[in-house]
Amino acid sequence: MAPAFSKSEYESRLARVRAEMAARGLDALVIGDADNINWLTGYDAWSFYTPQMMLVDMHDGPFWMGRLMDAGAASFTTYLTPAQVVPYPENLVQRTDTHPMAYLAEWMAGHGFAKARIGYESDSYFFTPRAFAALCSGLPDASFVDADLLVNWQRLVKSEAELVVMRDAARIAEAAMKTAWDGARPGVRQCDLMADVTATQIRGMPDAGGDMPALHPLILAGEAAKTAHPLWTDARLEDGQTIAFELGACRRRYNVGLARTVHLGTPPDDLRRTAEAVEEGMAAVMASLKSGVVAGDVHAAWQGVLDRYGLEKPSRIGYSIGVGYAPDWGERTLSFRPQEPTVVPENAVVHVILGMWMDDWGMELSETLHVRRDDCLRLCDFPQHVHVVGG
Amino acid sequence: MAPAFSKSEYESRLARVRAEMAARGLDALVIGDADNINWLTGYDAWSFYTPQMMLVDMHDGPFWMGRLMDAGAASFTTYLTPAQVVPYPENLVQRTDTHPMAYLAEWMAGHGFAKARIGYESDSYFFTPRAFAALCSGLPDASFVDADLLVNWQRLVKSEAELVVMRDAARIAEAAMKTAWDGARPGVRQCDLMADVTATQIRGMPDAGGDMPALHPLILAGEAAKTAHPLWTDARLEDGQTIAFELGACRRRYNVGLARTVHLGTPPDDLRRTAEAVEEGMAAVMASLKSGVVAGDVHAAWQGVLDRYGLEKPSRIGYSIGVGYAPDWGERTLSFRPQEPTVVPENAVVHVILGMWMDDWGMELSETLHVRRDDCLRLCDFPQHVHVVGG
Numbered sequence: 001m002a003p004a005f006s007k008s009e010y011e012s013r014l015a016r017v018r019a020e021m022a023a024r025g026l027d028a029l030v031i032g033d034a035d036n037i038n039w040l041t042g043y044d045a046w047s048f049y050t051p052q053m054m055l056v057d058m059h060d061g062p063f064w065m066g067r068l069m070d071a072g073a074a075s076f077t078t079y080l081t082p083a084q085v086v087p088y089p090e091n092l093v094q095r096t097d098t099h100p101m102a103y104l105a106e107w108m109a110g111h112g113f114a115k116a117r118i119g120y121e122s123d124s125y126f127f128t129p130r131a132f133a134a135l136c137s138g139l140p141d142a143s144f145v146d147a148d149l150l151v152n153w154q155r156l157v158k159s160e161a162e163l164v165v166m167r168d169a170a171r172i173a174e175a176a177m178k179t180a181w182d183g184a185r186p187g188v189r190q191c192d193l194m195a196d197v198t199a200t201q202i203r204g205m206p207d208a209g210g211d212m213p214a215l216h217p218l219i220l221a222g223e224a225a226k227t228a229h230p231l232w233t234d235a236r237l238e239d240g241q242t243i244a245f246e247l248g249a250c251r252r253r254y255n256v257g258l259a260r261t262v263h264l265g266t267p268p269d270d271l272r273r274t275a276e277a278v279e280e281g282m283a284a285v286m287a288s289l290k291s292g293v294v295a296g297d298v299h300a301a302w303q304g305v306l307d308r309y310g311l312e313k314p315s316r317i318g319y320s321i322g323v324g325y326a327p328d329w330g331e332r333t334l335s336f337r338p339q340e341p342t343v344v345p346e347n348a349v350v351h352v353i354l355g356m357w358m359d360d361w362g363m364e365l366s367e368t369l370h371v372r373r374d375d376c377l378r379l380c381d382f383p384q385h386v387h388v389v390g391g
Numbered sequence: 392m393a394p395a396f397s398k399s400e401y402e403s404r405l406a407r408v409r410a411e412m413a414a415r416g417l418d419a420l421v422i423g424d425a426d427n428i429n430w431l432t433g434y435d436a437w438s439f440y441t442p443q444m445m446l447v448d449m450h451d452g453p454f455w456m457g458r459l460m461d462a463g464a465a466s467f468t469t470y471l472t473p474a475q476v477v478p479y480p481e482n483l484v485q486r487t488d489t490h491p492m493a494y495l496a497e498w499m500a501g502h503g504f505a506k507a508r509i510g511y512e513s514d515s516y517f518f519t520p521r522a523f524a525a526l527c528s529g530l531p532d533a534s535f536v537d538a539d540l541l542v543n544w545q546r547l548v549k550s551e552a553e554l555v556v557m558r559d560a561a562r563i564a565e566a567a568m569k570t571a572w573d574g575a576r577p578g579v580r581q582c583d584l585m586a587d588v589t590a591t592q593i594r595g596m597p598d599a600g601g602d603m604p605a606l607h608p609l610i611l612a613g614e615a616a617k618t619a620h621p622l623w624t625d626a627r628l629e630d631g632q633t634i635a636f637e638l639g640a641c642r643r644r645y646n647v648g649l650a651r652t653v654h655l656g657t658p659p660d661d662l663r664r665t666a667e668a669v670e671e672g673m674a675a676v677m678a679s680l681k682s683g684v685v686a687g688d689v690h691a692a693w694q695g696v697l698d699r700y701g702l703e704k705p706s707r708i709g710y711s712i713g714v715g716y717a718p719d720w721g722e723r724t725l726s727f728r729p730q731e732p733t734v735v736p737e738n739a740v741v742h743v744i745l746g747m748w749m750d751d752w753g754m755e756l757s758e759t760l761h762v763r764r765d766d767c768l769r770l771c772d773f774p775q776h777v778h779v780v781g782g
Contacts, residue, residue, distance in 0.1 A: 209625025
């Protein structure tokens with residue numbers, strides 16, 4: 001077993017993070033986001049359900065800090081040396097009288113961080129108010145600076161090595177969606193269909209196995225499709241239902257998203273019309289998306305089509321995508337929405353998802369797009385139209 | 392579509408939470424833990440990757456508070472009235488200049504909570520330091536009290552309706568483990584085997600479909616088994632490998648855990664001996680586990696066996712299990728470990744997992760156990776021995 005990427009790939013990522021730390025005057029950075037920990041070092045385990053963090057300094061680190069039983073994963077998923085792996089004892093897990101972060105703060109105090117200026121992630125999934133409080137009270141002479149998304153923004157531009165992995169994920173995503181299209185018919189239980197879809201995602205390709213995608217595979221059938229993230233049930237698919245699938249795939253923790261819509265029976269007029277708007281909107285988005293474009297302008301291209309059809313969509317239409325564990329595959333940085341001033345760089349990879357959640361039905365169309373100098377490229381090759389079954 | 396349980400079941404849960412709130416002098420409770428939100432109301436969607444909370448008051452609530460595109464799920468997964476659903480606008484998602492919790496704090500200030508004594512969850516997965524800070528600064532005259540795990544502790548004792556669902560999950564867990572035992576052989580890719588296992592978990596039974604378990608299905612093969620939570624790769628299983636599977640299943644968000652071990656080839660002596668200790672240890676744990684027992688005494692029963700074999704295990708051997716989304720199926724309350732003073736109540740359900748992660752191999756044996764007045768009952772009926780393939 002070996003890390004997902006070469007040592008020099010990880011060194012280049014670390015250098016980018018340290019450059020940004022230096023620009024902000026930080027001596028150290030505490031990362032709670034499991035996605036960021038993986039991106040920076042390759043560390044890969046389902047270990048983030050107990051406190052886990054990564055300490056980035058300017059010279060000797062980064063240091064993985066987590067539960068003793070999970071420390072071993074560093075030896076075969078990262079290039080970290082034993083000195084860079086700092087486990088806390090098992091008897092600190094899930095206690096009310098003490099917290100693992102208190103132990104790690106003490107370690108930091110004894111290793112040169114007592115008076116450091118330390119950045120932290122204020123709004124990541126797995127770094128809690130109590131963890132932060134324990135860190136602060138264990139390092140009373142340090143200063144803490146909000147550095148949320150510092151690492152996430154470094155992830156925006158993909159290397160060629162990352163693109164190779166994401167293209168593999170895209171092939172798996174195509175296979176998963178084909179499983180959904182082939183299996184959707186009246187009478188099939190949602191769970192049976194999604195069992196096949198998920199198995200396709202995990203099996204992957206003969207030369208590239210799949211990981212579990214960070215976003216739970218979604219089936220939005222009938223009434224449930226009026227909302228964006230319903231979970232499958234054991235209800236049977238019904239004639240007349242419009243069914244949106246938000247699937248995608250994951251390879252070496254890199255996610256690619258792919259959403260499509262199926263209709264069982266004869267498509268009603270409002271579906272036909274909405275689908276036409278959405279396909280036209282996707283074409284407008286893709287025509288506008290290339291390096292150097294402002295994110296808000298990409299949204300405007302979509303809004304122009306939507307206005308012409310007299311439709312509304314209050315939510316953003318896309319975001320940067322990449323490394324991710326549950327619950328999300330988005331990078332939480334770039335969003336495509338009105339007036340968003342972020343300039344889209346070359347080699348960003350974004351998931352543009354046109355989800356229309358109406359009063360009692362819904363549909364989706366998405367593409368994962370590689371932003372290039374003068375255009376953008378779909379990572380998945382899959383028909384965009386609404387797939388009609390027995391209509 | 393309908394909520395997972397009857398209205399009276401949810402009312403009884405709410406009454407228990409409110410009684411505990413009253414005992415602690417709380418006017419309100421802010422819940423960030425997606426598991427707790429589901430347990431209290433049935434709310435079920437993959438919506439917790441953007442800020443989401445539940446506000447419990449003494450009279451009119453609870454109130455689901457989350458993103459507009461996810462509000463619709465309340466109408467078919469809960470008994471909440473429209474007045475109990477408080478969405479925040481889509482344009483607040485993932486911004487640096489504002490936070491959804493600031494909007495929700497403003498709503499609370501205008502609805503009688505401006506000077507309330509408010510409990511909050513300090514150490515749950517999806518309630519961040521920034522979310523908490525936004526809540527505090529938006530409600531400057533309120534007082535905030537750490538009420539972490541208040542709801543979790545109410546979940547410890549299961550109702551008969553919950554036990555019925557968990558027994559269904561246990562049948563699915565048996566099927567998933569059988570898929571692993573039947574499919575494990577040299578040359579099979581880990582991802583191919585786990586694709587079949589996961590499909591079995593999701594397909595469930597003809598009368599009870601499966602959900603995605605909260606804990607990622609784990610295969611610990613060969614060297615990776617020296618650590619507790621490695622993730623599958625596309626490596627092929629090899630002759631001579633000891634392979635631990637930590638699987639389980641999930642039904643209507645209720646999880647049951649099940650871990651077993653397979654060896655490909657002739658089992659080495661250290662595996663035989665460790666397996667003997669672990670099976671004997673499980674018997675000792677089960678003999679000691681019944682209502683009224685102290686959790687530390689259950690651990691002592693295990694430790695006695697372990698000492699006799701001269702083996703060591705620094706980590707806890709079990710925890711309360713139930714409702715859960717990723718990343719964990721444990722309830723983060725009861726733990727079986729040395730000196731733990733918690734008294735185990737009747738109708739608790741616990742996952743006792745005896746994981747032995749050695750220098751370069753590992754094994755696991757677990758049972759999900761229903762604690763009864765005078766004994767405990769295994770929810771899964773599956774052989775405990777190490778399954779030998781081609782030995």
